[in-house]
Amino acid sequence: MYSNLSNFSEDINTSFIVIFSVISFFLIAITATIILFLFKYRQKKNPEPTQIEGSVLLEIIWTIIPLGLVIGMFYYGWMAWIPMLSDAPKDAIEVKTTARMWSWLFEYENGKKTDTLYLPEGKPVELQMTSPDVLHSLYIPAYRIKRDIVPGRVTNIWFEPRKTGEYDLFCAEYCGLQHSYMITEVKVLTQEEFDKWYIDTTAVTKAAATPGAEGLQILRMNGCIACHSLDGSKLVGPSYKGIWGHEAEVETKGQKRTILVDEAYVINSIYNPDEDIVVGFSKGLMRSYKGELTDEDIEKIIAYLKTLSDKHEEESNE
Ligand code: CUA
Numbered sequence: 386m387y388s389n390l391s392n393f394s395e396d397i398n399t400s401f402i403v404i405f406s407v408i409s410f411f412l413i414a415i416t417a418t419i420i421l422f423l424f425k426y427r428q429k430k431n432p433e434p435t436q437i438e439g440s441v442l443l444e445i446i447w448t449i450i451p452l453g454l455v456i457g458m459f460y461y462g463w464m465a466w467i468p469m470l471s472d473a474p475k476d477a478i479e480v481k482t483t484a485r486m487w488s489w490l491f492e493y494e495n496g497k498k499t500d501t502l503y504l505p506e507g508k509p510v511e512l513q514m515t516s517p518d519v520l521h522s523l524y525i526p527a528y529r530i531k532r533d534i535v536p537g538r539v540t541n542i543w544f545e546p547r548k549t550g551e552y553d554l555f556c557a558e559y560c561g562l563q564h565s566y567m568i569t570e571v572k573v574l575t576q577e578e579f580d581k582w583y584i585d586t587t588a589v590t591k592a593a594a595t596p597g598a599e600g601l602q603i604l605r606m607n608g609c610i611a612c613h614s615l616d617g618s619k620l621v622g623p624s625y626k627g628i629w630g631h632e633a634e635v636e637t638k639g640q641k642r643t644i645l646v647d648e649a650y651v652i653n654s655i656y657n658p659d660e661d662i663v664v665g666f667s668k669g670l671m672r673s674y675k676g677e678l679t680d681e682d683i684e685k686i687i688a689y690l691k692t693l694s695d696k697h698e699e700e701s702n703e
């Protein structure tokens with residue numbers, strides 16, 4: 386059923402089956418022998434222990450057979466692994482992949498960005514993966530591929546999806562509190578559907594038309610929503626709901642003070658997140674987005690925050 390979802394699946398499955406068969410055989414054989422010997426050589430029947438001399442023939446047999454088995458298991462694993470290490474085919478689609486606490490971002494050659502990996506069926510793809518914070522690991526079980534993503538380094542992984550459908554993609558390296566949030570999907574489309582999706586920018590145009598929608602898009606793409614909820618629930622950081630225009634108690638250099646959530650505060654919180662910590666939350670969990678988000682981006686974010694706040698509605702109703 387899952388034998389050929391990617392170009393690597395078959396070989397990995399074979400090595401899995403080989404290794405699993407060998408260990409299953411020995412698990413059953415050794416357990417059965419232990420139970421058999423428990424009865425056969427129990428003390429009641431054999432009150433006096435007997436000394437057994439060594440046997441060269443037996444020694445040779447139980448050295449050669451396991452050696453052959455271990456080399457066999459190594460061979461299948463090695464043969465499945467080698468193609469993964471080879472360079473991606475020249476015509477592979479390149480997708481810049483960012484893993485960060487705690488979400489994924491995929492950026493295509495035409496600049497399109499998504500939090501779900503869209504791919505065409507039957508075409509090789511190379512993911513060029515980086516992390517701005519800690520160690521993550523890209524894992525697509527259906528494709529039998531997994532590779533660590535190391536901060537300050539680009540690691541590549543390539544594969545070829547062979548069948549349309551939706552498959553899990555997640556982080557397989559514990560990377561902090563919301564590690565389990567780092568789950569998304571690979572959506573494999575037919576070439577035709579993919580081309581249509583690839584050039585489609587209506588989502589962007591539509592976003593520009595509704596107030597705040599662009600800001601929400603920026604928050605999504607930068608993974609902000611993993612830690613800041615939109616519905617008032619408390620996650621790693623304060624919720625965005627109702628935050629704009631309200632007063633908050635913060636701790637600045639060990640001193641408690643009350644601030645107003647205005648433009649200056651939002652900008653400073655994005656660029657210097659550890660400066661004013663809202664009481665009840667912890668320091669050191671957010672990195673600075675200086676150089677990643679522009680002032681223009683932040684303006685759009687603020688426009689969105691206003692839509693989540695009654696303070697703003699009051700203003701506009703007046
Ligand atoms: Cu990223 Cu776990």
